[in-house]
Amino acid sequence: MLNALGLMADQAVMFAIIIALGSAGIVALFMALLWPRRWQLHYRIEVFFAALLVVLAVFADARSTAAFTAYEKDLPRGDSLAGVPDTGQDQDAFDRTVRVFAFQWGFAFVDENGAASRNAVKVAPGQKVLFTIMSNDVVHGFNIPAARMTTEFEPGAVRHIWIRSPDTPGKYLIQCLNYCGVGHSQMKAWLVVDGAPTES
Amino acid sequence: MALPTADEIAETRTLHWQPRNLLGTLTLKELLFSNDYQVIAIKGILTSLVMLGLAGLFALTFRTELAVPGIQYFGARVYITLLTLHGMLMVFGFVIPLTLSVCYFLMPKLLKLDGLLWSGLAQWSYWLLALAAVLLLVGRPDFTWTFYTPMSLRVGGDLVWLGYLAIVLVGISEFLAGVMLIRNALAWRGGLMTMPLMGWAMLTVGAMLVISTPALSLVGTLLLTDWLGATAMFDPAAGGSTKTFLWMFWFYGHPAVYLPFVPAIGILYSLLPRFLGRPMWSHVSAIIAFSSLFLLSFVVFHHHFQPAVTEHTWVQRAFQILTLLIFIPSTLHVFNWIASLWQGRIPDSARRAVPFKFAIGAIFFVIYGGVTAFINAQISIDTDFIHNTYWIPAHFHAMFLGFCAQMAIAGIYFVYPYITGRHYNQTLANAHFWLWQIGIFGKVTMMFLLGLVFFPRWVVDYLPLTEWATPQMVLTIAANLIGLGFLVFVVNLALTVRHGRECSGDPWELGDDIAVPAGTPAPAE
Numbered sequence: 001m002l003n004a005l006g007l008m009a010d011q012a013v014m015f016a017i018i019i020a021l022g023s024a025g026i027v028a029l030f031m032a033l034l035w036p037r038r039w040q041l042h043y044r045i046e047v048f049f050a051a052l053l054v055v056l057a058v059f060a061d062a063r064s065t066a067a068f069t070a071y072e073k074d075l076p077r078g079d080s081l082a083g084v085p086d087t088g089q090d091q092d093a094f095d096r097t098v099r100v101f102a103f104q105w106g107f108a109f110v111d112e113n114g115a116a117s118r119n120a121v122k123v124a125p126g127q128k129v130l131f132t133i134m135s136n137d138v139v140h141g142f143n144i145p146a147a148r149m150t151t152e153f154e155p156g157a158v159r160h161i162w163i164r165s166p167d168t169p170g171k172y173l174i175q176c177l178n179y180c181g182v183g184h185s186q187m188k189a190w191l192v193v194d195g196a197p198t199e200s
Numbered sequence: 201m202a203l204p205t206a207d208e209i210a211e212t213r214t215l216h217w218q219p220r221n222l223l224g225t226l227t228l229k230e231l232l233f234s235n236d237y238q239v240i241a242i243k244g245i246l247t248s249l250v251m252l253g254l255a256g257l258f259a260l261t262f263r264t265e266l267a268v269p270g271i272q273y274f275g276a277r278v279y280i281t282l283l284t285l286h287g288m289l290m291v292f293g294f295v296i297p298l299t300l301s302v303c304y305f306l307m308p309k310l311l312k313l314d315g316l317l318w319s320g321l322a323q324w325s326y327w328l329l330a331l332a333a334v335l336l337l338v339g340r341p342d343f344t345w346t347f348y349t350p351m352s353l354r355v356g357g358d359l360v361w362l363g364y365l366a367i368v369l370v371g372i373s374e375f376l377a378g379v380m381l382i383r384n385a386l387a388w389r390g391g392l393m394t395m396p397l398m399g400w401a402m403l404t405v406g407a408m409l410v411i412s413t414p415a416l417s418l419v420g421t422l423l424l425t426d427w428l429g430a431t432a433m434f435d436p437a438a439g440g441s442t443k444t445f446l447w448m449f450w451f452y453g454h455p456a457v458y459l460p461f462v463p464a465i466g467i468l469y470s471l472l473p474r475f476l477g478r479p480m481w482s483h484v485s486a487i488i489a490f491s492s493l494f495l496l497s498f499v500v501f502h503h504h505f506q507p508a509v510t511e512h513t514w515v516q517r518a519f520q521i522l523t524l525l526i527f528i529p530s531t532l533h534v535f536n537w538i539a540s541l542w543q544g545r546i547p548d549s550a551r552r553a554v555p556f557k558f559a560i561g562a563i564f565f566v567i568y569g570g571v572t573a574f575i576n577a578q579i580s581i582d583t584d585f586i587h588n589t590y591w592i593p594a595h596f597h598a599m600f601l602g603f604c605a606q607m608a609i610a611g612i613y614f615v616y617p618y619i620t621g622r623h624y625n626q627t628l629a630n631a632h633f634w635l636w637q638i639g640i641f642g643k644v645t646m647m648f649l650l651g652l653v654f655f656p657r658w659v660v661d662y663l664p665l666t667e668w669a670t671p672q673m674v675l676t677i678a679a680n681l682i683g684l685g686f687l688v689f690v691v692n693l694a695l696t697v698r699h700g701r702e703c704s705g706d707p708w709e710l711g712d713d714i715a716v717p718a719g720t721p722a723p724a725e
Contacts, residue, residue, distance in 0.1 A: 007580055014581060018571045025534060025567035032541035033560065041539045046485060046532065053531060056574070057524035064578035065517055071580070138351040139442055141507075141588060145654035148584045152507045154442035155350065173663070177588040177656050179344050181351055182276045185659040 007148070010063050017056060075130075075160045094130040094162060095198055096123055102133060102140035102153070105183030107174065119189040121174075123165045125197040130162045141177030144191055152178050169193050217309065219703035221621035235323055237308050237316035242619055244301025244326060245612060251293035251333065252605075252686065258286040260683050262660075267676040269664040279660035280342045287345030291456070292370045293333050295604050297326075299463035300377060302611030303402060305619075306470050307381075310398045311388050321380040328373035335366040344658060346453065349434035349445040353427055364424040371417030371452070374459070378409025397486050401466025404490045408455045408462065408497060416452040419445065446505050454501035458493065460600065464562070464607035465490075465533055471559055471614055472540055474708055475550035481539035485532055493529040500526050506579055507587050516579060523577035530570060537563055553708065554629040558610035561637050562603045569598020569644055591651025598644045601682075606636065609689070616693070617707035622700030628692035635685030642678030646671040 074093040098121055099110040109121040123129050133142050135155050143150040147163035166172060176187035222238055230236075231243055262282045265273050304322060308315050316322060339362025343352035347367070356363065385403035388395045395403075425431040432438035434445040469486060473479050480486060502519035550556045572595050575581050585591065616624055653667045662668055 007584055011581060014575045014578065018574050022567055022571040026564060028538045029563055032538055033546065038544055039542045041481065041542065043482060046535055049535060050528060050532060053528045057527065060524055060574065060578055061521050064520060064580040067580040139348050143654065150507055150583050150587050155436040175656055179351065179658040181355060182280060182342070185276055185661045
């Protein structure tokens, strides 16, 4: 299954950058401690180094923005409960649209036909699923590790995320990622992947 | 820049760096109420260490619960109360006041002041913070150290209001400390460009404190009035806004992460030249890094809650760019430290000195944990596996514990001979050093691994998955090593304060293996 953000290649590059930077720093530190040779660095080297960091920041901003913009392209917009679009061309891009109500401490799911379920939502393998999420009590999180997607939402707001459901049937964890009260540890649900794979 | 002469170096050492048994001659009344800067520093250090002991004990208690899946010893409410007290006491009661207290001791000596100007403010700051700590321990709030609304208005017992009041007092306490630090930094008469880097650190953190802490006190006040029903600022159900809370709290909360970081940098800039016997590689680079860190520190806070509140696209992107850029000044500091180590021989006396070892450990962890800031800033990756998984505590434990706390401990080992007239026990100090390096590395690494597999923050119980349970067990063992190291540290200080080897002269005199050429800047600067 692909990350909905299409980030796997980008993440590999970003991890390579931080591993390279971190390793260079730690090697330089240990060289200073253990290697007898000494250097008097020219100030110009630090200027080049700072310029390199600026270039990396510009690159990271560009990649992150490109990935997130592409991801958000299909998402409907809406900042309030009243603004939730029930139908619309945006949602044609998805195989399923599911409304999620987060509460202390669980998730209720309402599908396109108005059928409700608590702490479990059933989808077919490989489906592109839009979740329209809201909370009416406190700030909650909504994270599906298998889909590598997280969002958080304050009470009264509506947040949209979409995922590509896993190709392999099974039960996949959905969890709250923001402390929301004493029952936070128990605030889990399941993405149940079952049925025939979806062609896409 | 006018550099001090060799005679001035000798004079500085004689006047300011004379070991004596200050601690042993203090009466209890003097310790509690004297406005002498050294006494205020000693009081702050001792109190912060008590806070570290308490907060560490809370951590080891809930770590024991988290070592294996399931509920073993206590339920969610006890867990989150311990976690809240751990976070609040570590941040407000230990790492910020300890780094500042070490700086209170060093600053007048380095800035050639007779003492701390306006030291009464430091005294008030101390007592208000002590009162806040007592209120927290009595109130036992269970709303985490970030107390997001409306959750924080709907939890806790009848005494939860003491927690809100404590937040107000912490803000006032830190504000007073900030005013005093700015006053003392500006007392430097040699011009800003020649001001010792400790002065720059104090000017930077003082300005951060003065600008950011009113927001914290205001948040605490509004939490209290919301809870009382007099206002409805932060509860959407009553017409308020969580978004307002997030913007107000994190306006304090992000500069707040630099409140221990900047003083720790100041301690490092003070200790390295002293041990190496030469000035830092670049004074100007450090000033540029301090200034840019200060300016950027107020405009990056949105990254703490970027998946929680969507703003206009350009606002989100602006915060992402600024957060990526703030990586640079911190990196320039690290560059400066390593370049300083590279540019000449490292004396054997430095290699033996435990403060120097802790400084090296701190530099290691600021690289190891700090480099991840580059990906944390990116909204797309943050929305993937970073936000509110264990990846975040991994990052801030590397910075707070690995860097800030270790630099404060380096500072304590450094000032110890000056306040007791005795040396610490080298063997015990070495044991402390290695227990902490292994423990902190294990702890931070396990937290990073848990973040990669989406382990959520703030949970007392978790699914029995191998990829979650194994790192949690190792993490608990690593945390106990840190606890053991702290115990060794306390035993060392307790034993040597009366029975340690007496100092016969400057405890940090450069070794015979390095010569200080005439005209070299005072090592302390």
